[in-house]
Amino acid sequence: MDAPLLTQYITDRIRLTDDELALALSRLRPRQVAKNEVLVGKGEVCRQLFFVEKGCIRTYYLQQNGSEATRYIAFEGIFGTALASFISEQPTLEYVQALEPSELLVISRTDFYALLDEIPAWERLYRISLEYAQVLNTWRLESLISMDAKARHDHLMATDPQIIRRCSNRIVASYLGITQESLSRLKAQR
Amino acid sequence: MDAPLLTQYITDRIRLTDDELALALSRLRPRQVAKNEVLVGKGEVCRQLFFVEKGCIRTYYLQQNGSEATRYIAFEGIFGTALASFISEQPTLEYVQALEPSELLVISRTDFYALLDEIPAWERLYRISLEYAQVLNTWRLESLISMDAKARHDHLMATDPQIIRRCSNRIVASYLGITQESLSRLKAQR
Numbered sequence: 001m002d003a004p005l006l007t008q009y010i011t012d013r014i015r016l017t018d019d020e021l022a023l024a025l026s027r028l029r030p031r032q033v034a035k036n037e038v039l040v041g042k043g044e045v046c047r048q049l050f051f052v053e054k055g056c057i058r059t060y061y062l063q064q065n066g067s068e069a070t071r072y073i074a075f076e077g078i079f080g081t082a083l084a085s086f087i088s089e090q091p092t093l094e095y096v097q098a099l100e101p102s103e104l105l106v107i108s109r110t111d112f113y114a115l116l117d118e119i120p121a122w123e124r125l126y127r128i129s130l131e132y133a134q135v136l137n138t139w140r141l142e143s144l145i146s147m148d149a150k151a152r153h154d155h156l157m158a159t160d161p162q163i164i165r166r167c168s169n170r171i172v173a174s175y176l177g178i179t180q181e182s183l184s185r186l187k188a189q190r
Numbered sequence: 191m192d193a194p195l196l197t198q199y200i201t202d203r204i205r206l207t208d209d210e211l212a213l214a215l216s217r218l219r220p221r222q223v224a225k226n227e228v229l230v231g232k233g234e235v236c237r238q239l240f241f242v243e244k245g246c247i248r249t250y251y252l253q254q255n256g257s258e259a260t261r262y263i264a265f266e267g268i269f270g271t272a273l274a275s276f277i278s279e280q281p282t283l284e285y286v287q288a289l290e291p292s293e294l295l296v297i298s299r300t301d302f303y304a305l306l307d308e309i310p311a312w313e314r315l316y317r318i319s320l321e322y323a324q325v326l327n328t329w330r331l332e333s334l335i336s337m338d339a340k341a342r343h344d345h346l347m348a349t350d351p352q353i354i355r356r357c358s359n360r361i362v363a364s365y366l367g368i369t370q371e372s373l374s375r376l377k378a379q380r
Contacts, residue, residue, distance in 0.1 A: 061335050069335070084328030087321045093332045116314075123313045124306075130320035131277045137327055138274030142283045145251050145259070 003028065005077045006051050006105055013128050014121040024115055024122070028105040033098040040096035046085035047109040052076050055102025056166065059094045060174065070175040071140070073099070073163055083133060099167060149178045153186045193218065195267045196241050196295055203318050204311040214305055214312070218295040223288040230286035236275035237299040242266050245292025246356065249284045250364065260365040261330070263289070263353055273323060289357060339368045343376045 003025055010016065010024065028051065033039065040046045042062065050057060057080050060070040071094065074080030085092035086109055098104075115122045143152050153176060156163060164172055173183040193215055200206065200214065218241065223229065230236045232252065240247060247270050250260045261284065264270030275282035276299055288294075305312045333342050343366060346353060354362055363373040 061332070063335055071331075084325045088325045090325075093336055120310070123317055127313055127317040127320060130317060130324060133324060134320060134327075135274045135278045135280075137324075141331075142251070145253055146283055 003051075003053060003105055005053050009051070009077060009079075010125060014125045016119065016121055020119045020121070024119060027111040027115060028107045031104045031106050033102050033104060035098060035101050037098045038095055039098065039104075040082050040085075040092060040094070042093055042095055043091050044085075045089050046082035046092050046094075046096070047089075049079055049081045049086060049107050049109070049112055050074075050096070051079050051105040051107075053103045053105055055098060055100040055104070057096060057098050057102060057104070058171065059096050061094055068170075068174045069177065070171060072136070073167065073171075073175060075162055075166070079129060099171060144177055149176065149182055150186055150189075152176050152178075153183070157190075193241075193243060193295055195243050199241070199267060199269075200315060204315045206309065206311055210309045210311070214309060217301040217305060218297045221294045221296050223292050223294060225288060225291050227288045228285055229288065229294075230272050230275075230282060230284070232283055232285055233281050234275075235279050236272035236282050236284075236286070237279075239269055239271045239276060239297050239299070239302055240264075240286070241269050241295040241297075243293045243295055245288060245290040245294075247286060247288050247292060247294070248361065249286050251284055258360075258364045259367065260361060262326070263357065263361075263365060265352055265356070269319060289361060334367055339366065339372055340376055340379075342366050342368075343373070347380075 006025065006028065007021070010021065016024070033055075039050065039057065040048070052074050054076055056073065056075050058070050058074070059072045059080065059082055060068045063069055072080060080096065082092040082094040082096055084090075085094070089109075116126065143155065147155065156176065163175060167175070169180050169183055173180045176183065196215065196218065197211070200211065206214070220243075223245075229240065229247065230238070242264050244266055246263065246265050248260050248263045249270065249272055250258045253259055262270060270286065272282040272284040272286055274280075275284070279299075306316065333345065337345065346366065353365060357365070359370050359373055363370045366373065
């Protein structure tokens, strides 16, 4: 299977033999998804992990007041899923959705966990990815606690401008935890 | 070193040789801390991981309005720290504090990461702990989004009553994300 970005993701982080790399790649299946397609819905147990070869996916919550809270956005070259449900096999409150027409590589939970036993270094790859998730989640929480809307927007422009460039105002606002009106004012001020 | 709960924590999760277990335990140092003692302060890089042999520690944020938000409470038999800072070596916004007079086992970041190279199964132990942290963080976030105060209190009573039994009303309220007055009303209703 031709998976240049996934191959790079893996080899940037761990050393595998050619056979191990081929084994790992053989466990992923390509999947084309349309813009706005929902991959995992609230109430489901999430048993798939998605790698983005092209496009963009997000995870989000639908809040009691009907507004959306976007937790995580994954562009090309990274994994995304409703991770806690994938780990715990409990139903998720999160949705996983494609934000653009996307080319994904999908691995089932069963196959992913099997790789932990089949490829010794896979444990390290997963550990590094979990560390990244922990740092990112904490940063997201801390920015909501410690920064006002303008500081959050400025920081996003400085660290991850792709989100602002590629996503709609609705998505960016739901990622920053502000209204679209506030986002428009922030953009006008810059 | 006599560390019955840590030994159990490790052997419940991975298989080690006697030499590997001895090596791991040799890297931790006992530390006695007083009630309310702050182990890691806001703005520090957190370079220590704490295992609770006796007592209780928490991590919390001081919010802009002066109130505290308790993120995590660790009683006997589990690890706790300002994990994102420990991973990323970036300054933390979280405090780590003992809630009771406690007997901790402390390992430095350097020694902890060295164990990942020295003991192959340590990678798995850490991965399992990171998975637990991910599930717990997500559950905490989802309960704030999806449950009202009464449902959160009822769920805590059902799943982790030790927090309500052993911690002060101030701490329980800051863990549930409600005021102490609301907590008192909920307790009176039960």
